[in-house]
Amino acid sequence: MEKVKILGICCNWTPFACFNAAGMAHLQMPPNFRLVRVMCIGRINQALILRAFEHGADGVILLQCRDEDCRYGPGPEVGHVNVDRVRRILSIMGIGQKRLVEKSFAAHEKSELVDALWEFSEEIEKLGPNPAKPRQEMEAS
Amino acid sequence: MDDQTIDRILKKHNLYQCLECGKCSASCPRMLTGKEYSPRLLAQKLIEERDDEAFIESSVWECLTCGLCSERCPSAIQFTNFILEMRTILAAEKGMKGCRAHDGAIHSWIRMMTSPDIKQNRLEWLTPELKTTSSGPVAYFVGCAAYFDVFFAGIEVDTLSIARDSIRLLNFLDIEPALLENERCCGHDLLWTGDRENFETLCRQNYEEFKKAGISEIVVSCPECYQVLGHYMPEVVPEFDIKVTLLLTKLETEIKKGGIGFKPQPDKVTYQDPCRLGRMAGVYDTPRNLIEQVPELSLKEMESYGRSALCCGNSAFINCDHYSKLVQVERLKQARATKARTLLTACPKCMIHLTCAMRDPFRKGPLALEIKDIVSVLADSIEWTG
Numbered sequence: 001m002e003k004v005k006i007l008g009i010c011c012n013w014t015p016f017a018c019f020n021a022a023g024m025a026h027l028q029m030p031p032n033f034r035l036v037r038v039m040c041i042g043r044i045n046q047a048l049i050l051r052a053f054e055h056g057a058d059g060v061i062l063l064q065c066r067d068e069d070c071r072y073g074p075g076p077e078v079g080h081v082n083v084d085r086v087r088r089i090l091s092i093m094g095i096g097q098k099r100l101v102e103k104s105f106a107a108h109e110k111s112e113l114v115d116a117l118w119e120f121s122e123e124i125e126k127l128g129p130n131p132a133k134p135r136q137e138m139e140a141s
Numbered sequence: 142m143d144d145q146t147i148d149r150i151l152k153k154h155n156l157y158q159c160l161e162c163g164k165c166s167a168s169c170p171r172m173l174t175g176k177e178y179s180p181r182l183l184a185q186k187l188i189e190e191r192d193d194e195a196f197i198e199s200s201v202w203e204c205l206t207c208g209l210c211s212e213r214c215p216s217a218i219q220f221t222n223f224i225l226e227m228r229t230i231l232a233a234e235k236g237m238k239g240c241r242a243h244d245g246a247i248h249s250w251i252r253m254m255t256s257p258d259i260k261q262n263r264l265e266w267l268t269p270e271l272k273t274t275s276s277g278p279v280a281y282f283v284g285c286a287a288y289f290d291v292f293f294a295g296i297e298v299d300t301l302s303i304a305r306d307s308i309r310l311l312n313f314l315d316i317e318p319a320l321l322e323n324e325r326c327c328g329h330d331l332l333w334t335g336d337r338e339n340f341e342t343l344c345r346q347n348y349e350e351f352k353k354a355g356i357s358e359i360v361v362s363c364p365e366c367y368q369v370l371g372h373y374m375p376e377v378v379p380e381f382d383i384k385v386t387l388l389l390t391k392l393e394t395e396i397k398k399g400g401i402g403f404k405p406q407p408d409k410v411t412y413q414d415p416c417r418l419g420r421m422a423g424v425y426d427t428p429r430n431l432i433e434q435v436p437e438l439s440l441k442e443m444e445s446y447g448r449s450a451l452c453c454g455n456s457a458f459i460n461c462d463h464y465s466k467l468v469q470v471e472r473l474k475q476a477r478a479t480k481a482r483t484l485l486t487a488c489p490k491c492m493i494h495l496t497c498a499m500r501d502p503f504r505k506g507p508l509a510l511e512i513k514d515i516v517s518v519l520a521d522s523i524e525w526t527g
Contacts, residue, residue, distance in 0.1 A: 046292065047244030054249040088291045089250060094260040131260070132253040134339065 004058035004124045008035045008117065009044055013071050014107050015063035021110040029114060030121035041065075041102075042075030049086045053095060056137040059124035062102040063113065069106065076104060095132050098123060142230060147187060150230075154223035158216040159184045165210035165220065170452045171203065174467035178203060180210050180220050201227045202239045203460055205468075206333060207452035208420035221421075225333065232335025239334050239459035243292075247330060247458045250288060254325045255342040261323055263287045266301050271308045273320045276354035281308060281318035282361045282370065285326050286489060298496045300489040306520035307362040307388050313523055314395055318360060321350050329365040332373060333457035344369075344377040351383055358384040360391060362516055364418035364488045371422075387418075388516060389427045389487065396434060400527030405436040406518060411443050411481035413472070413495070414450035415488030428487055428515050435522055441479035443472075451475065453491040454498065469498030473508040483511045485518060 010016050016037055022029070038044060041064040052060045062083060067076045079102055087097040103116045151157055163181050171178035183200040186193050204224045211220045231237045241248055253259070266287060267273060273281075281304075289300040311318050328343035347370075351359065361367045364387075371385040395401060412432065418424045425447050432440045445451050454469040455461050473495060476484045486492055492512055499509045 045244055045246075047246030047249060050246050050249040050253075051244075054253050085291055085294065089288060092261060092263050092265070092287050092291065093250065093253060094262055095253075131258040132256045134252050134255050135257070135342065 004032055004121075004129055005056060006030065006033045006059045006061065006117075006121055006124055007052045007057040008033060008061050008063055009041070009049075009052075010035050010037050010063040011041050011065055011075065012037055012039050014065040014069055015105050015113060017107050018105050018110045018113040019063070022114045025110060027111065027114045030117050033117055033121060040070065040072050040075040041079040042070070042072060044079065044082060046082050046086050046089075049082060049100065050089065053090070053099070053130060053132065054134065054137075056130075056133055058127075058130045059099045059101075059120060061117070061120050062100075064102060064104050066104045066106060093132055095130055096127065098127060099130060142234060144191070146230065147191060150223065150226055151187060154220075154226070155216060155218050156184045156187065156223065158218060160216055161185065162215060164213040164215065168209050168213045170205060170207060170209065170454075170468045171464055174464045174471065176203075176464040180204070184218075198231060198237065201231060202237065205452050205454070205460070205465075206456050207416040209449070209452070212420060212448050228333070228335035229337045230335075233337065237335065239457075240462075241334070242455065242458045242461035246292065247285075248334065248336075251285075251326045251328065251331055251343070252336070252339050255339045255346070257346070259323070263324070264320055264322055266290070266305070267320070268305070271305060272312050272317045273308060274317050275319060275322065276356075277317070277319040278355065278357045279311075279316055279318050280351065280354065280356040280359045281311060281320055282327070282359050282363075282366050283320060283324060284361070284363045284366045284489070289489065289493065293493055296493070296497050296500055298493050300492065302517055303362055303489055303492075303514045306514070306517045307360075309520040310388065310392060310516060310523065311360065313520075314391075316360075319354050319356060321354055323350055325350070327366040327369040327374075329369045330457040332369065334459055340373075341377045344374045348374065348378045348381060348383075356383060358386060360386050360388050362388045362487075362514075364415045364422065365490065368417045368421055387422075387424065387427075389424070389431060392519065393427050393430060396431075400525060402524055402526035403435040403519070404522040404524055405438075406522050407437040408483055409439050409441060409479075409481045410483045410485050410518075411441050411476050411479040412446070412515070413443075413453065413476070413484060413486040413491050414447060415486060415491050416450075416452055416456065418487050419450055420448065428485075431515065431519060432485070435518065438518070441481050443475040443479055445475065453486075453488075453494040455494050456490070465494075466498060466501070469495055470501075470504065470508065473498060473510070476510060477508065481510070483513055485513055485515045487515050489514070
């Protein structure tokens with residue numbers, strides 16, 4: 001299996017609580033997974049998702065609260081719009097829409113979060129490395 | 142930057158010929174909208190006070206590269222070329238990239254296109270009535286329209302219509318252009334933000350794609366692509382032997398042969414000269430001649446037009462700030478003052494930037510007017526008369 005890199009962009013509130021609880025419960029996480037913690041998925045725009053791919057991510061997963069649970073209001077809705085647009089750009093570029101997903105969680109869903117990460121990791125491993133890596137990133141990895 | 146490099150650039154671009162008359166500052170759209178920005182002062186600092194790096198760097202990156210100052214300069218200093226070279230050096234030495242608009246999304250996807258292995262699906266917008274091929278002697282360079290169409294969906298700007306209408310025009314002229322599935326961005330925005338390395342990669346990749354498809358002539362509708370393919374690409378690829386034609390020029394030549402007319406289009410329009418087409422490529426008359434050919438389409442010029450045309454407020458998607466917005470508002474006010482119903486432009490970027498300014502919720506009413514690319518108007522009304 002090829003070594004792939006997966007980036008999780010995680011909301012500080014519900015999903016991070018799940019992530020934390022999963023860590024406390026010693027649940028096994030995918031080894032090729034890195035996490036960036038943000039205050040809200042509403043902070044993430046199209047550019048930041050694209051930049052993850054530009055800098056060599058093979059898959060990006062947005063971990064967010066459920067629409068009704070957002071601490072700030074419209075966070076997850078902003079996430080939906082951005083994911084939708086970036087997926088279309090990824091499709092035009094030939095990277096493929098499957099490399100970007102968003103998942104919502106409630107506060108008790110630690111094992112669901114870990115399952116989602118494993119599922120995504122296996123999916124990306126099946127797809128292999130992202131074909132649109134600038135040469136500089138390929139040399140670095 | 143060491144002194145020798147600066148000396149060399151100053152000499153190369155004739156900056157020692159500066160008379161300190163200040164016409165550049167007085168004509169600069171940045172200055173006119175109230176920003177303290179002065180090309181003259183930048184020249185002076187580079188000659189007399191090189192320690193002020195903060196000033197020099199911010200001045201180099203804040204230029205709109207619209208070229209209006211060079212138009213006015215009595216010493217004919219090509220300030221934009223100078224800025225381009227300074228940016229390339231600052232980017233290489235200090236990793237500077239300017240303050241990117243849209244958080245750098247556009248630059249990200251352009252940089253991703255330098256990857257050798259991508260297989261794009263960039264032609265899904267093609268409809269059956271548009272006749273195209275995948276190889277052949279004449280190609281149409283689409284540019285970033287498909288990407289802009291998704292990214293700028295929020296401001297409802299239809300840049301793909303320019304590509305569709307360009308192909309309709311070429312089909313009308315009995316040309317079935319080759320469209321390349323794996324064409325890359327021309328790299329204009331990387332070039333003007335100093336990323337020379339990736340820009341050159343894109344040039345070489347595009348040249349390979351052209352050669353693979355057996356292309357000997359490329360028709361472009363976007364002025365930025367026209368400037369890059371026609372001027373900068375041959376610098377990077379010395380063996381470049383492909384003819385680059387601007388769609389508008391091609392149309393003008395074909396119309397001169399006779400037999401082509403236009404259906405009447407009762408409308409009052411005004412025309413925005415894109416900087417890359419006007420001041421950089423010197424194409425002022427062609428779009429005007431074409432507008433003139435359409436019966437009942439009357440062109441009213443704005444207060445500043447042609448060589449003096451005002452910038453659309455932004456270039457290469459950097460430095461989009463409050464002052465950019467003011468430039469756009471000023472330009473739209475000029476357009477509205479002509480009493481024209483439609484603002485014609487020839488550049489998708491002008492279209493994007495001016496549409497964005499029109500959508501300002503506080504100014505929507507007094508600024509909004511229809512904005513169209515000139516090829517769309519021509520494609521709607523062209524007909525055979527012979």
